[in-house]
Amino acid sequence: MADKVITMESVSKNYQDFAVLDIPKLELSTGIYWLKGENGAGKTTTMKVMAGLLPFRGEILLNGTVNSRRQPVQYRRLINYAEAEPLYPAYLTGRDLLELYFRTKGGDRAPVFAMATQMGVDNFVNNPVSSYSSGMLKKLSLVLAFVGNPAIILLDEPLITIDTKTLAQLYGIIQDSHSAGVSFIITSHQPLDSSQLTVAGTLTIENKNLILN
Amino acid sequence: MGVFNRIFVRRFYVENTGFFLVLFYFLFGVVNGANLLYYHMGLMEGFLSSTGFLALVLGLWLLYNFKCIGFVIKTFQLPQYSFLYDTMTCMADSERRPLWMRLHFRMYLPVFIYGGIAAVFGIYKHYYIPAGIILLFNIAMCIWPMWLYEKKLWQPDVFFLTSWFSRWLNRLFVKPSVLYFYYELFTAFPRKIFTTKLWSAAVLWLTFFLMGQSDFYDVRALQLGMIVCVLLHTQLMIHHRAFDEIYLQFLLNLPISTWRHYCRVVGVYALMLIPEAIILYFQSSGHFTLLPLLTSIITGITMLILFRVLLYFPRMNAEVHLRWILVISFILLFMILGDVTWYAIGVMHVLAAVIFFRKLPEYEPWIEVE
Numbered sequence: 001m002a003d004k005v006i007t008m009e010s011v012s013k014n015y016q017d018f019a020v021l022d023i024p025k026l027e028l029s030t031g032i033y034w035l036k037g038e039n040g041a042g043k044t045t046t047m048k049v050m051a052g053l054l055p056f057r058g059e060i061l062l063n064g065t066v067n068s069r070r071q072p073v074q075y076r077r078l079i080n081y082a083e084a085e086p087l088y089p090a091y092l093t094g095r096d097l098l099e100l101y102f103r104t105k106g107g108d109r110a111p112v113f114a115m116a117t118q119m120g121v122d123n124f125v126n127n128p129v130s131s132y133s134s135g136m137l138k139k140l141s142l143v144l145a146f147v148g149n150p151a152i153i154l155l156d157e158p159l160i161t162i163d164t165k166t167l168a169q170l171y172g173i174i175q176d177s178h179s180a181g182v183s184f185i186i187t188s189h190q191p192l193d194s195s196q197l198t199v200a201g202t203l204t205i206e207n208k209n210l211i212l213n
Numbered sequence: 214m215g216v217f218n219r220i221f222v223r224r225f226y227v228e229n230t231g232f233f234l235v236l237f238y239f240l241f242g243v244v245n246g247a248n249l250l251y252y253h254m255g256l257m258e259g260f261l262s263s264t265g266f267l268a269l270v271l272g273l274w275l276l277y278n279f280k281c282i283g284f285v286i287k288t289f290q291l292p293q294y295s296f297l298y299d300t301m302t303c304m305a306d307s308e309r310r311p312l313w314m315r316l317h318f319r320m321y322l323p324v325f326i327y328g329g330i331a332a333v334f335g336i337y338k339h340y341y342i343p344a345g346i347i348l349l350f351n352i353a354m355c356i357w358p359m360w361l362y363e364k365k366l367w368q369p370d371v372f373f374l375t376s377w378f379s380r381w382l383n384r385l386f387v388k389p390s391v392l393y394f395y396y397e398l399f400t401a402f403p404r405k406i407f408t409t410k411l412w413s414a415a416v417l418w419l420t421f422f423l424m425g426q427s428d429f430y431d432v433r434a435l436q437l438g439m440i441v442c443v444l445l446h447t448q449l450m451i452h453h454r455a456f457d458e459i460y461l462q463f464l465l466n467l468p469i470s471t472w473r474h475y476c477r478v479v480g481v482y483a484l485m486l487i488p489e490a491i492i493l494y495f496q497s498s499g500h501f502t503l504l505p506l507l508t509s510i511i512t513g514i515t516m517l518i519l520f521r522v523l524l525y526f527p528r529m530n531a532e533v534h535l536r537w538i539l540v541i542s543f544i545l546l547f548m549i550l551g552d553v554t555w556y557a558i559g560v561m562h563v564l565a566a567v568i569f570f571r572k573l574p575e576y577e578p579w580i581e582v583e
Contacts, residue, residue, distance in 0.1 A: 015580070016579075016580065051465075051466045052465055052466055053462055053465045053466055054577055055574065055575040055576070055577055069574075072468075072470070072471070072574070073468040073469070073470050074468070075468075076466060076467060076468035076469075077468040079466070080466070081466045083463070086463075087459065087460060087462075088460060088463065089393055089396065089397055089456075089460045089461070090400065090401070091388075091396040091397070091400050092388060092393070092396075093383045093388075095383060095384070095387065096383070096387050096388045099387040100387075100390065100467070101467065104467040104468050104469055105467065105468060126380050126383045126384050127380065127383075128379075128383075
């Protein structure tokens with residue numbers, strides 16, 4: 001069990017009477033996974049359920065031991081999430097958010113600041129997010145997803161909005177983090193660049209079930 | 214150029230109707246009609262004859278001018294008005310600069326008229342220097358904003374003092390999560406919070422006025438006033454829930470315990486009644502000791518927390534929420550009349566905590582289906 005980074009058991013999710021997810025069992029070992037699916041298939045819901053943003057039925061374990069219900073705080077220290085279209089209160093600055101994430105998630109600041117500098121986030125970090133373009137906001141949310149000591153990072157559509165230079169940098173950062181033992185689940189309508197990332201498997205949502213291919 | 218008049222001047226008066234009504238009430242509504250003229254003449258003579266009072270009045274007029282300037286600058290920053298840059302920059306200087314002055318003058322007009330009357334009155338009463346100061350001040354207030362508007366027009370990304378100040382502040386100060394909702398209210402919905410606070414202050418003032426009339430100062434009457442104040446604040450709670458659902462979703466992915474989430478909610482509503490606490494302290498002026506004042510404030514905070522927490526029942530829409538609020542307030546009122554306020558406070562706190570700790574982990578917005 002110990003090598004399983006995430007285990008989902010009898011996980012189901014309904015929006016009122018409408019069933020969206022029904023996953024009897026899924027175990028993922030350390031690695032980078034590409035989560036595929038059509039629009040409305042439930043990719044974002046799956047990620048939000050995993051990230052603890054949405055209530056669900058069933059059990060999710062991280063590293064085989066940390067239960068999302070019984071150890072909610074420890075669970076959230078091990079799983080980070082970057083939304084496809086991040087939304088933050090307009091008056092918060094990038095720095096406000098970084099400090100909040102550091103205070104709660106902990107971890108080493110230096111690599112995150114290095115990533116922020118590499119992506120150019122440091123140039124606008126003291127401005128309120130209302131002044132950011134969609135690309136700047138996306139970069140900030142990606143940087144926030146690397147704060148702390150996560151076992152797994154969920155990236156929802158990380159390839160959209162950002163420029164090609166940042167994209168290359170992001171691939172490098174993901175690869176480096178993975179070498180340090182961090183797993184990733186990445187949703188994307190475009191295939192992940194196999195020359196940049198070694199994908200351990202592809203996840204698809206079929207009939208509300210999440211299947212590892 | 215009627216279009217600019219509609220964009221700036223008309224919108225300014227329409228969007229600030231509440232502000233002008235309140236101002237009008239305080240200037241012309243609080244005094245008996247027969248004494249109105251003498252009231253204003255006395256007021257004018259007051260600031261014409263006292264340097265300190267005059268400085269205060271000029272300061273208030275300056276604040277009003279900032280309000281007008283802020284409105285124009287904010288209009289420029291709205292995406293739907295970005296066409297102003299394309300169009301106004303094509304106008305000749307000789308046409309655009311007088312236009313700025315006309316537009317600004319029309320927004321500043323209420324103060325200009327009052328200032329003009331005060332200056333004429335000052336000359337009549339031989340206060341020549343203060344009258345001259347008032348005239349020059351008001352003329353300057355109509356002219357200098359044109360410089361700011363021109364700067365904004367030609368340099369849309371220019372950082373004004375406030376932006377520079379906020380950037381400097383942002384470097385020094387990280388916003389605590391307990392203040393997020395207040396930032397939202399003061400930046401996006403200032404009218405909502407200001408009108409709520411104004412009404413709340415009016416209720417407390419009326420409470421003390423009625424107690425003073427009958428010369429009967431009772432803590433239960435004070436708490437009744439506080440209940441009404443809390444009811445006025447409940448409109449902010451639906452807004453608070455929507456704000457949490459839309460913008461603070463990301464907090465749920467952070468390793469924050471339910472206890473700390475609860476402390477945040479308690480903090481938000483404890484801070485909300487600070488103005489009322491100040492009003493109570495100064496209005497009571499020896500009629501109440503600290504304990505009854507504290508009891509009233511804690512009752513108010515507890516009610517606010519409980520009413521907010523009720524919204525963690527996903528199907529609790531505004532109408533159902535209001536019903537519960539009225540039922541709880543009714544029960545509380547009888548408990549207060551029966552002198553068991555602290556039991557009521559204890560019960561409400563326990564109830565709020567139980568609901569929050571049970572409901573937060575499973576809460577998600579309810580989507581109304583037709």
